[in-house]
Amino acid sequence: MDDLWLVGIGTGSPSHITLAGVNALRDAALILVPRKGAEKDDLAEIRHRIIAETGSKARIVHFEYPVRDAELPYQERVKHWHDEIARRWQAALADVDVTGPVALLVWGDPSLYDSTLRIAERLDPAPRVRVIPGITAIQALTAAHAIPLNSVNGAVTITTGLRLRTDGLPTNAETIVVMLDGLCTFRDLAPEGWYIWWGAYLGSDQQILAKGALPEVADRIVRLRADARRRHGWIMDSYILKRVEGSLRNPAQDH
Known part of the structure; x- marks a missing residue:
């Protein structure tokens, strides 16, 4: 993965994604979509609906979102959680031939109370990261x-x-x-x-x-x-x- 695009998608409405975000999803070669367990399937469905409404033809690859260890102190818990998310991104792409940018749909905006940028810093080798802002909460x-x-x-x-x-x-x-x-x-x-x-x-x-x-x-x-x-x-x-x-x-x- 040479290029990672983080696309802010707002707070649940497909109309919250900007034109720049629409174009990014159309131009992406692959889109990573998290699954967060059966009770949160509608979060993945919202992402799928947004992708479909943009007309994107990108390949979609899913990964399972890890659960934070409630036994750890807060800061340590979050650090281990971010480490594991980065590992799962790379594992999901390990056997995929990616030629072109990989996109992630980020709830709200990647810059405000979201850790996607911090997780991206853990990737090895480090990709070129592009941020497409979205509507914040x-x-x-x-x-x-x-x-x-x-x-x-x-x-x-x-x-x-x-x-x-x-x-x-x-x-x-x-x-x-x-x-x-x-x-x-x-x-x-x-x-x-x-x-x-x-x-x-x-x-x-x-x-x-x-x-x-x-x-x-x-x-x-x-x-x-x-x-x-x-x-x-x-x-x-x-x-x-x-x-x-x-x-x-x-x-x-x-x-």
Whole structure:
């Protein structure tokens, strides 16, 4: 594999892929598609649908996604997981005659809370990597709620549920974007003075949205999330918190 193309595909809607992404999938010689177990087959199906809608004639090769070892400390767990994903990429291509670029469809965008670029660095020999950006979960979330991300002249903090649990709310934060919060850390925060916009399966037919003053909607979001995960077997969600001064009005009305 001389050339590896990482194509951002947005958050589930085939319309999220850019024209550059469409052209890349059409020009690729081979596309690697992960399988993540029977309960997540629809993730592979979304990728197949996107490939089909682009008109790509590339050969498709599947590989089985490894499971992280929950017994290891977090950083070590992720390192071993990335090592194994890279190994499986190379194993999937070992007996394939590839003449031309290999493409991977990356959920969201390869640059934002995604480790595909870090995994690609483990390949030997190292391929030439091209990144085709996609719609991020943050863009899909703000669009779904029709809100601006930042306040006027305001800073935006992007963090994870894990960091929110260990470090608490960032000091003097105005707008906080939280990714990868499987434990719903927002319900454990001091909720007064915060407004939340939450979304799951953004851009897809299964999209779910909720918003409101955090004390009023936190429990509802937890229930929505748990029910959706039971029905689909997986969930991808994110949310935005904004500090509200005075009454708990909708902060989006101020911008």
